[in-house]
Amino acid sequence: MARAVVTGIGVAAPNGLGTRTWWQSVLGGESGIGPITLFDASGYPARLAGEVPGFDAAAHLPGRLLPQTDRMTRLALYAAAEAFSDAGIDPRTLPEHTAGVVTASSTGGFEFGQRELQALWSQGSEYVSVYQSFAWFYAVNTGQISIRHQLRGPGGVVVSDDTGGIDAVVQARRQLRRGTRLVLTGGVDSALCPWGWTARLAEGTLSTDDRPTAAYRPFAADACGYVAGEGGALLVLEDAVAARDRGATAYGAVSGCATAFDPDPADGDGLARAAEGALRDAGITADQVDAVFADAFGTPEADRAEAAVLRELFGPYGVLVTAPKTMTGRLSAGGAALDLAAALCAVREGVVPPTVHTVAAPAHTLDLVRDKPLRTPLRHVLVLARGRGGFNAAAVVSAVGPAPRSAR
Structure with a gap:
């Protein structure tokens, strides 16, 4: 393959x-x-x-x-x-x-x-x-x-x-x-x-x-x-x-992807199935994920559903979470692509970018990286996305080199 x-x-x-x-x-x-x-x-x-x-x-x-x-x-x-x-x-x-x-x-x-x-x-x-x-x-x-x-x-x-x-x-x-x-x-x-x-x-x-x-x-x-x-x-x-x-240098690999449809996005079932499917496609388990780029919709109901999915997959405060789209807003079809680009740069450089202008509510039990980037080796990063109408998608971005390198 x-x-x-x-x-x-x-x-x-x-x-x-x-x-x-x-x-x-x-x-x-x-x-x-x-x-x-x-x-x-x-x-x-x-x-x-x-x-x-x-x-x-x-x-x-x-x-x-x-x-x-x-x-x-x-x-x-x-x-x-x-x-x-x-x-x-x-x-x-x-x-x-x-x-x-x-x-x-x-x-x-x-x-x-x-x-x-x-x-x-x-x-x-x-x-x-x-x-x-x-x-x-x-x-x-x-x-x-x-x-x-x-x-x-x-x-x-x-x-x-x-x-x-x-x-x-x-x-x-x-x-x-x-x-x-x-x-x-x-x-x-x-x-x-x-x-x-x-x-x-x-x-x-x-x-x-x-x-x-x-x-x-x-x-x-x-x-x-x-x-x-x-x-x-x-x-x-x-x-x-x-x-x-051809001697090309890769940022990283897209090692797993999955999609799911959910007619009731508020319950998070579709997002959970997409995340689990992406991990299976990548051949890894949740404990091998080093960070998650959250969808971060920004409404109480949607945030609560996503936090519950992350808690079920990784446990309370079980994985680093970031949402750099707080610096750009939600970009429709461009948003998930930009998150993939950020995840690729992150695994290549060994850094989790920050989330700005927000503090996670304690009830969400999220280990949210805030305000400043966090330097740490990254092998596998999970990117999540949700769209209106019940669309859910997830991708796993994986490092390809023996150790993180500086981005171009």
Whole structure:
């Protein structure tokens, strides 16, 4: 069976554009949550978000792509290019049909779609861009990335809300087992526009606290919802033998994955089954897990369910727990992918990143790493994700070297 290793990471996150900048911010406990600037949110009850800072699409993409892409796709194209550069590979040099792309999206190009619908309503159909036919679509990131990097191998898109970043990796691993040499995978999302924001507000779980350091405090006794954000991560997933043969250095291995559906997320049964399935797939037991990257939804009911799952698996205070998404907000399909990137950097460097702006309620019995990173050897890390509608996913990230090394 092919072993899947990650040899490249590309990141666009609210607390850093680019993997190196983002990872330094994570270890420094620097948050990217603040007042929304991408549209006028003053009239909405929730006014905070995690926005990717300093992103100038024109500086990173050909001019011909700008009229046909949503902000989501522009961020994804940036992350894809960085991931391939980080992996030290140009997929266009590989044999045809041996490299593919599988991404995840929760919303598609919401901003693009809103703009064109406004043109339709206010000016008429002749003012709607022809690019509306695909720029809004969930699969557009996969399509644009595959065209730009000539990825003619297996392609696909996964739509499973916040679990999408892991679910895309599940699909990518399957392609490696079928003989594909390399798959770019993960998720990047962005829907910070009035249309997308109205949809978020309808869920009733967005935090309406205007304080960036207090709005999103998962596992706290006074948790009051989550802050939404944009961005995510894309990973170069390779067959371990192929990566070794070309002299690549891996961040780590995705050694186990599992998904589960739960029509009643409040009881945590689906999340428990996903976590247990990922451990079985990785061939390890709970006592071999050194840290957990929690989903950390941020509502009392969801936090209580996740804490109960961790307590059942590891015992009270039985494993180090972290939630670096407190620095970015929840990024829809990009969130789980960014957590995977953080887990890969963590096992490579031997450090558990911190959780900021929250203190776990004693009833949750969590050993939450807070405020400062914790240096410790890591062999296996469990990443958890939940999505609206009953989606649950888990992945095990494992070290590949004899000892932790410094991240690039």
